[in-house]
Amino acid sequence: MTPAELTPAHIGGYRVERVLATGGMGAVYLVQSPTLPRREALKVLSADLAGDPRMRTRFTQEADITAGLDHPNIVRVHSRGDTDGQLWIAMEFVDGTDAETALRAGAIPPQRALHIITEVARALDYAHRNRVVHQDIKPSNFLLGARPGEQERVVLSDFGAALTPESADLSGGPMTATLAYAAPEVIAGKTVDGRADVYSLGCTLFRLLTGRYPFPHHDDVSATINAHLDQAPRRISDYLSWAGPQLDDVIAKALAKDPAQRYTTAGELAGAARRALDAAAAAPTPRTPPSAAQTSSGSATSGAAVVDFIGHLPRTQPVASKRRILAAAGIAAALVAVGLVAWLALPAREPTHNPTSSTPSAITDPAAAATLAAALPTGYPAGSCTSAGINADLAAAAVTCGPAPDTGGPPTATYTLARNHTALQSLFAQQTAAATTVVCPGNVQSPGPWHRVANPTVPVGMVFCGLAHGRPLVAWTTDDKLLMSTIEAQASDSPTLDQLYTWWASHS
Incomplete structure (x- = not known):
């Protein structure tokens, strides 16, 4: 059957118009509100996972965290519910695109990139003041809504991986994260605070301006982990002929390995980026940036108006005293073409019991x-x-x-x-x-x-x-x-x- 044939007509009283995103963990639908003349985005947990008490708690917690934040640059939660055991969250539908999709469509001019970073920084500083760490800052989580006659609206979405002091201890259940933008302390499983979001925002600034990632070989898990932990980021001026050393310094400080050496707030990073771009524009012979973003191959998220809920389930802050049989550190890297993890965009596939079986042979030395x-x-x-x-x-x-x-x-x-x-x-x-x-x-x-x-x-x-x-x-x-x-x-x-x-x- 086709996806259209499988799409339910109604969920929890909402009339379903179409599917925005699907995957192994659930689906997001564009729906019509049952009480108001507006469309909303309905995130629905997969029926296969809805029976898991931890998954249900995680899903509910995501709605609680997002609903507790009231800021014009943060996606709004309208309602949540449980219909015949099927959990759903009704959220604001932003009619437009996201920053990653916009980047793949062509180069993002520096001033537009700065506008996006500045608006997201406002959302982050507000969230951090309310003791919420987003933990999954990346371009595909920045929704861009068109507003005729005004600058585009920028909305931070997907608080599924967010940390709060009240986050339930739900370790052990599924959760995904994004390797290409992860701070060293996140990779190493150390204590995380808002400066981890500042690091990720610095990675995002680099990508929006250059179309590249701040570390090479982003599609190699081991190499990327090592780069985040041990290597200095690439100089942005190596890819932008008009960029000067001041912008290199901004990226270097935002991506410092030690959180204490980074910008204290996301707003500080955005302000430093603005001053660096102003300085570059005032240089005697400013040159034009590349005409097209040098993005990695792969398809962008389909649907210009997808509210990017294709995110992750909340993670509690690590407890330093917890003993484990094995000490491990890493970062989720279910890479969707460009190294980005998408909770709903990744289709579930049958596990490969023996990945070598494409050309099987029974002959063994x-x-x-x-x-x-x-x-x-x-x-x-x-x-x-x-x-x-x-x-x-x-x-x-x-x-x-x-x-x-x-x-x-x-x-x-x-x-x-x-x-x-x-x-x-x-x-x-x-x-x-x-x-x-x-x-x-x-x-x-x-x-x-x-x-x-x-x-x-x-x-x-x-x-x-x-x-x-x-x-x-x-x-x-x-x-x-x-x-x-x-x-x-x-x-x-x-x-x-x-x-x-x-x-x-x-x-x-």
Whole structure:
């Protein structure tokens, strides 16, 4: 059936006009208000997830946080409800586009970019004064509404990942975030405050002005994580011939690794950017910026009037004293063409039990099979693992195992011995592309490096938590063993993501 044939006529009394966005977690509809002559955007939680108490709490919390903010540059929540177990949030419909879509349509002039950043900064400073940290600042969350005769309206949307002091401790459930704009303290799982939003706003300023990201190789998860943690951003003057060192300094300060070295507020960043642009305009021989944004390939979010609710579920502030079996840090990187994570824009896909199976071969080197057997997690009884097909270009051996006898253990698992480190990265990338990314239990974002408590400064490999049609999976690499592993559930709660992750943590 086509999406139109699947679209309900009414939800919670709202008459549905069309779908704005869909994905594995739910949908957003353009609807007609049942009580007022206006259209609204209705965000609806997937029926598959509506039975999960944590997901319901997260969804409700998102509405509470947004509804508690009253600012002209923040999207408004009109209502929320539960219709026959189906949760929905009715929100303001901004008829226009978003900054990411506008950027892909062509270069954004510097003054328009400054206007967008300044308006978002006002929203952020207001939110921060009210002890709300947005945590997902990026161009696709900036809604641009046309106003004849006036400057376009800029509205900050998607508070699904927002932090407040009252945020419920909902660690363990799905959550996504955006790697390309993430502050180092977010990646590392440290305490987060409004300066993390300032960092993300600096990344956004760089992108709106240049059409690029402040760090190269944004589509490489490991490289981008390392860049945010350890590398200085690129100089904006390397891409804009008219930009001077003052604008380079603005980006460098906004993207300082230490939050204490950044601008204290988003408004300070916007003001510094304005002064830098004024200085560039006053230079003796200002030159014209490139005529087209050098954006990455990929399709933009469809629908000019989509209110960008395709966001994320709230994350609570990390508790420094919490002990974990494994210490891990990372950032969600379900990349939609340009490295942006979209909660509803990512379609759910079947997990790939063995990502090497596109050109399967049953031929396995006995020595490689023995090496793989020695690297398997403990807990599998004899005879529970059988040889699996491999892509000989990437893998030397593979087995499928299961079910694990432990309580909460995976009913099925695939373990693959990669031929080399490059092949291991390819296997991991294939697996992460085969499911919707979520944050791992314990508020650990994914994909990201994982560490053992005994040696927390040395990464062991990469870990990934995901969903495919609501079914959780955990995948990870053990780099020194060239081992790629994936464990999966058979249903949305059998076992749960918590159970799978706990099993992984105690068997790796």
